[in-house]
Amino acid sequence: MNKVYSKIESINGSVITVKAKGVKLNELAEINTRFGKSLAEVNKIDGDTVSLQVFAGGRGVATNDQIRFLGHEMRVSFSENLLGRIFNGSAEPRDHGPALTENLVAIGGPSVNPAKRINPNRMMRTNIPMIDVFNTLVVSQKIPIFSISGEPYNQLLARIAMQAQADVIVLGGMGLKYDDYLYFKKTLEEGGALSKTVMFVHTAADPTVECIKIPDLSLAVAEQFALQGKDVLVLLTDMTNFADSMKEIAITQEQVPSNRGYPGDLYSQLASRYEKAVDFADSGSITVYEGADFGRGDYNLYSTPLWIDMAADRMEKALELDLEAEVLDEQVRLLAKELRTTTQRVNLFEKVKIPETKANIKRIGIFLGDEQVNAVVRSKISKKKLQADAKEAE
Numbered sequence: 001m002n003k004v005y006s007k008i009e010s011i012n013g014s015v016i017t018v019k020a021k022g023v024k025l026n027e028l029a030e031i032n033t034r035f036g037k038s039l040a041e042v043n044k045i046d047g048d049t050v051s052l053q054v055f056a057g058g059r060g061v062a063t064n065d066q067i068r069f070l071g072h073e074m075r076v077s078f079s080e081n082l083l084g085r086i087f088n089g090s091a092e093p094r095d096h097g098p099a100l101t102e103n104l105v106a107i108g109g110p111s112v113n114p115a116k117r118i119n120p121n122r123m124m125r126t127n128i129p130m131i132d133v134f135n136t137l138v139v140s141q142k143i144p145i146f147s148i149s150g151e152p153y154n155q156l157l158a159r160i161a162m163q164a165q166a167d168v169i170v171l172g173g174m175g176l177k178y179d180d181y182l183y184f185k186k187t188l189e190e191g192g193a194l195s196k197t198v199m200f201v202h203t204a205a206d207p208t209v210e211c212i213k214i215p216d217l218s219l220a221v222a223e224q225f226a227l228q229g230k231d232v233l234v235l236l237t238d239m240t241n242f243a244d245s246m247k248e249i250a251i252t253q254e255q256v257p258s259n260r261g262y263p264g265d266l267y268s269q270l271a272s273r274y275e276k277a278v279d280f281a282d283s284g285s286i287t288v289y290e291g292a293d294f295g296r297g298d299y300n301l302y303s304t305p306l307w308i309d310m311a312a313d314r315m316e317k318a319l320e321l322d323l324e325a326e327v328l329d330e331q332v333r334l335l336a337k338e339l340r341t342t343t344q345r346v347n348l349f350e351k352v353k354i355p356e357t358k359a360n361i362k363r364i365g366i367f368l369g370d371e372q373v374n375a376v377v378r379s380k381i382s383k384k385k386l387q388a389d390a391k392e393a394e
Contacts, residue, residue, distance in 0.1 A: 089210025
């Protein structure tokens with residue numbers, strides 16, 4: 001039975017403290033506030049003083065609100081029903097679809113046993129020439145995109161999600177503007193890739209603590225798909241917002257800051273996520289592609305010819321058209337493949353299954369006709385026998 005506490009010792013922003021026993025680090029709790037129920041996570045234990053990070057923030061939390069510890073860490077449902085769905089940082093549906101509660105798996109587990117890993121030896125095609133040729137993405141590899149602020153790197157990630165030759169795409173968005181979230185959704189829907197994609201999205205308006213859950217949710221789901229023998233590509237955008245969220249929470253907890261105000265364990269936290277990239281010896285794989293900004297480098301205006309800007313613009317336009325052509329080629333290839341499969345199935349039914357069924361129906365009709373004749377003959381024989389017995393009795 002889960003314990004319920006109704007006295008909050010202190011409220012410091014989105015962090016609250018209570019006196020409780022028998023709880024674990026990272027355990028979830030449910031708080032009943034005047035705005036409704038909210039999840040919280042245990043992030044510090046000092047004796048019987050427990051600190052919790054409230055997902056929805058401290059607004060509306062009172063000292064007499066009820067807190068119920070759930071007895072488990074954050075979990076996410078796993079099944080094929082995840083494909084095509086969009087969730088938030090609490091693993092709740094963002095697409096207004098039904099909540100999934102079956103087959104719950106824990107998030108944030110340890111990395112894969114090195115004995116189960118195999119050396120990277122397969123290419124993960126993105127069908128983007130600048131990546132496939134000059135910075136090849138290998139199955140189970142981690143590749144970051146470094147950038148300058150303001151450049152449209154999310155468009156690149158969306159193109160990778162549409163074109164990558166992976167069985168499953170898991171997209172984890174952290175601190176996205178709502179326009180970026182809608183762009184990902186619209187692009188994947190129109191490109192026909194949403195049906196093989198699972199999206200965990202945290203927007204800039206969502207609680208900070210949900211941001212740091214996005215990589216764990218994405219990688220936990222990816223690992224389960226990989227164990228089914230599928231190649232999974234995880235796209236995380238962007239890890240800068242993840243680090244900023246960790247810094248904000250560390251400041252709230254009054255931790256001693258490290259470089260540029262970030263918590264001292266930031267690099268360990270990042271490494272624990274990146275090490276999830278793996279190619280299983282007897283299953284599928286997880287490939288992590290991290291997103292940040294990118295842009296055109298600076299050049300000297302005095303030492304370069306006047307046409308360099310126009311040439312760069314035309315080059316970018318040419319590359320964009322080339323990428324669009326590749327996307328269209330891939331869509332045509334997929335449509336041709338589906339058309340071929342459909343044609344094969346139609347031929348199978350028209351030339352094999354339907355004639356077989358007609359022949360079986362004919363055999364069944366003949367059998368039923370014979371049975372009917374036999375039944376009539378037997379009834380006549382029985383009638384004659386009964387008539388003969390009646391005459392003998394007279």
